Amino acid sequence: DVKVTQSSRYLVKRTGEKVFLECVQDMDHENMFWYRQDPGLGLRLIYFSYDVKMKEKGDIPEGYSVSREKKERFSLILESASTNQTSMYLCASSVPTGINQPQHFGDGTRLSIL
Amino acid sequence: AQSVTQLDSHVSVSEGTPVLLRCNYSSSYSPSLFWYVQHPNKGLQLLLKYTSAATLVKGINGFEAEFKKSETSFHLTKPSAHMSDAAEYFCVVSDPRGSGNTGKLIFGQGTTLQVKP
Numbered sequence: 001d002v003k004v005t006q007s008s009r010y011l012v013k014r015t016g017e018k019v020f021l022e023c024v025q026d027m028d029h030e031n032m033f034w035y036r037q038d039p040g041l042g043l044r045l046i047y048f049s050y051d052v053k054m055k056e057k058g059d060i061p062e063g064y065s066v067s068r069e070k071k072e073r074f075s076l077i078l079e080s081a082s083t084n085q086t087s088m089y090l091c092a093s094s095v096p097t098g099i100n101q102p103q104h105f106g107d108g109t110r111l112s113i114l
Numbered sequence: 115a116q117s118v119t120q121l122d123s124h125v126s127v128s129e130g131t132p133v134l135l136r137c138n139y140s141s142s143y144s145p146s147l148f149w150y151v152q153h154p155n156k157g158l159q160l161l162l163k164y165t166s167a168a169t170l171v172k173g174i175n176g177f178e179a180e181f182k183k184s185e186t187s188f189h190l191t192k193p194s195a196h197m198s199d200a201a202e203y204f205c206v207v208s209d210p211r212g213s214g215n216t217g218k219l220i221f222g223q224g225t226t227l228q229v230k231p
Contacts, residue, residue, distance in 0.1 A: 042204065042221040090157055100146045100165040103219060105157035
């Protein structure tokens with residue numbers, strides 16, 4: 001079974017801090033994704049990566065960056081956290097064999113910026 | 115452009131009665147469609163997927179969905195609701211754009227299913 005692990009379930013940080021959210025998958029998937037989830041807005045894609053050191057912007061990349069140095073690990077970075085980045089963050093992974101493949105999700109990190 | 119609309123933000127049923135969660139999609143391509151479920155404080159779990167093989171798709175936990183191209187719909191149903199079905203449900207369409215054949219997903223806004231005893 002695919003396992004996607006996010007390092008923290010709950011995180012509280014202060015405005016202006018640099019925040020790292022970590023995600024690790026154990027199924028050798030090429031594709032990895034970061035979403036944020038807000039009530040009434042569903043899931044919105046922040047960044048995704050289809051290979052080591054490769055990344056592409058999603059729909060809402062502003063204020064975020066990512067790092068993929070190893071295949072199994074995909075990090076989301078908030079360079080200078082702001083209160084409007086308080087949200088649930090979800091990581092996902094998938095194989096690259098076309099559009100029919102589902103994504104597998106971690107349990108999420110609930111981030112609060114004070 | 116592809117999009118997906120979940121017609122109800124909240125659905126309430128009694129335990130043992132049928133469940134219907136409605137989803138309409140818009141796609142310029144042959145879509146792949148998914149339903150995911152999210153229980154409180156958990157990630158998303160795949161319920162079922164449509165990939166053009168059969169229009170009636172069976173998923174886990176007794177759920178199924180029917181792809182109707184003429185109606186651009188992909189409604190999720192279950193004959194008899196269980197208390198454990200209370201969760202948020204997302205209808206999702208796959209976007210074939212993007213690099214490396216990544217299969218980006220476009221999510222509906224979600225439907226919260228409440229199951230009353």
